[in-house]
Amino acid sequence: MSEGHPIKAVLIAGPTASGKSALALELASRADGVVINADSMQVYRDLRIITARPTQDEETRVPHRLYAHVDAAVNFSAGAWVADAAKALEEARAGGRLPILIGGTGLYFKALTAGLSVVPPIPAELREDVRARLERNGVEALHAELAIxxxxxxxxxxxxDRTRIARALEVIEATGRSLLDWHHEGQPPLLSKDSFRAVFLAPERDELYARIDARFDAMLGAGALDEVERLAARGLDPLLPAMKAHGVPALIRHLRGELSLEEAATIARADTRHYAKRQFTWFRHQLPEFEWVKPEQAKRWLAAAADGARASG
Incomplete structure (x- = not known):
């Protein structure tokens, strides 16, 4: 951010397992902040363990917002998150607290700082019809239909890409306009470019991948399989975002007897590592305003952010 402008928010991003939560918690403690979730999977109340949501102890230390406030049956969107984030930002400012937005979902941060296209709500019956055609006819047939x-x-x-093909088809059917056209029109950003500090935690890849693997093993030890079993028992649409959280599809296959637990864990670890790699690429190209720092430099960055927050308070 530019010098001389007050800090109205701090943004902490990074790949999964990079240490974001600890940094946000310490900054919130030092700068009288409120931690606001910007992770598309941690919004779901059904998935505390498998999404590495903050613990109950962490949530009692400082205020946390937009965690576990959505049911897994909901197809929660970036637009819905922006609306919730706007309320959380207003609440934080009204209470004199520093908003600290933390997560790994690049689209959420993009919407926050650059605005978001607005697609009208899709009628539930139309969405269900498209999903039924996808299951009945296959993704190739749906893509051919979209091509027309x-x-x-x-x-x-x-x-x-089953999800995006279904999404594009339901938008053209519901609105008569291409999803690409809707992307050119939308909401303004919630934060102006000079009103925030933003950091992207960037560990060394080998170190990060080791942490991802170890964390998934810890999740299993903490009861992730039971959590996924409860979710699977609900019989929800497998295309819902919550049903595609990293580790969920593979563990469901294990519960069905299709994979051993170790095979499922291997797939989940690999999927999470691939996602982390995509996060690096996305933030580098889409959000150049984020400062990239190594985890060992994060304390120094945090101190500067806390000082800036106090100076503008």
Whole structure:
């Protein structure tokens, strides 16, 4: 951020297992802050363990917002998160607290700092019809249908990307307009470019991957399999975001007898490592305003952020 402008928020991003939560907790303690979730999986109340949500002890140390406030049956969107985040920011400011937004979901931070396209709500019956056609006819047939209705969107999508193909088709059917067109119109950002400090924690890859593997093993030890079993018992649409949280699909396959627990864990660890790699790429290209720091430099960055928050308070 530019010098001379008051800090109205601090943004802490980074790949999964990079140490974001500890940094946010310490900053909130030092700067009278409130921690606001910017992770698309930690919004779901059904998934505390498998998404590494803050512990109950951590949540009692400083105020936390937008965690576990959405049911897994809800297809929660970035637009819905922006609306909730706007309320959380207003509440924090009204209480004289520093908003600290933390997470790994790049689209949420992009919406926060650059705005977001607004697609009208899709009628539930239309969404269910598209999902039924996807299951009945397969992703190739749905992509062929999209190519007729919205060739520009179809051309940009991977032929195997079930979720985005279904999303693009339901938008063109519901609105008569391409999803690409909606992306050009939208909400303004919640934060102006000079009103925040933003950091991206960037551990060395080998170190990060080792932490990811160890953390998944710890999740299993803490009861992640039981948590996923309770979720699976609800019989929800497998295309819902909560059903695709890292580790959930593989553990469900284990519960069905399709994989051993070790095979499921191997898949989950690999999926999470691949996601972390995509996070590095996305933030580097989409959010250049974030300062990249190594975890060992985070304490120094935190001290500067806390000082800046006090100076602007």
């Amino acid at each position: 209705r919205d060739p520009r969107a179809a051309e940009r999508l991977n032929l195997r």
